[in-house]
Amino acid sequence: MFNLKNLFARAMLALMLVTGAGAVSAGPTYQVTIDTEGLSGTGKLDFFFGGLESAGAATAYLSNFSGNYGIFELEGDASGDRDTGITLGNSVFFNDYLQTVTLGGIFRFNVMFDFAGEGDGMTLGVALYDEFFTTYLGAEGNLVQFDLLPGSGVTVTAADGVARVAEVPEPASMAMLLAGLMLLGWTMRQRRMR
Template identity: 50%
Template sequence: MFKLKNLFTRALLALMLATGAGAALAGPTYHVTVDTRGYEGSGTLDFLFLGYDTSAPGNAFLSNFTGDYGSDSAFEGDASGAIDSGVVLGTSDWYNSFAQSVNLGGRFGFDLRFDVGPAGGPLGFSVGLFSDALGQYLGADATPVSFELSPGQPDLIALDASLVRVAEVPEPAGMAQLALGLALMAWTARQRRKR
């Protein structure tokens, strides 16, 4: 009986480690906020995801859109989705773009997550902000924020701090795992004291 209990405990531990491995390999999720309070009129947020000949395959997932978005959107290349349900940009085509109309004068936010292959060259993701009234792109170099993604390397983020804020979103399960671990430690200590 004692050996069976020990075997069951080890098998349960192995199962927990195996099911948690996928989450450990996932890349970070970023929350991007674009502040257009200094501008008026209509405009366009232009999302671009580029892969090169030597690039690793990858996807960019956009979700949790907040702000005063317009009804017009355009997709080009390996891009699909909607503001309400989320947008996916892939790298199967060379040029992959999603453009969404916006009403300038407020803040626009979205969550961004990348899935990049294990080997290959870098991928590029950028967000452009176009003002219809001014007839030009806003921000430094017409790109308020850009990401360079290389397999096995940290993401490189360049941004125009006057327009954009980027924050890494913490894993929601982190606090729950900590609480569960502490509860299990307390239960184990209590069981040992009973013996």
């Protein structure tokens, strides 16, 4: 009876490991680099997250900021700060994070998304304006744009020469699962040898 319970418990553990491996994999994280070395003075980085009314639930997470940042404003479904990260949701139409910057350097931040696979798409646009918020700097329109399309993933566009976007590599979930199973097998073998 004890062996049957033990076998059943091990089978359930293996089943949970195999079926849960895909669920814990996170979406891609993108590192955005904006180069303002040819500019001087003060500007404003505008992060707008929005979509149609029929868009599914979505959230954009901004973190790991580096650069010469000043004060900021949050509007709509936006919360947080640069130290802990900014969260932009889409529960209202206008969701914005407006960040004052000192131009002439490099600005970096990470972006990650959580969005439903239903409804219409969402867009995160990052634009650079002058200090009066009237003229685009670096490019006409968004320097970086992320289009979230249910069923298609994320499409990224960046202005040449001003902005770069790179996907941050993450460890493969299947490799981690196999390493865990090997460690579990090694532990069980060590117990039997005692």
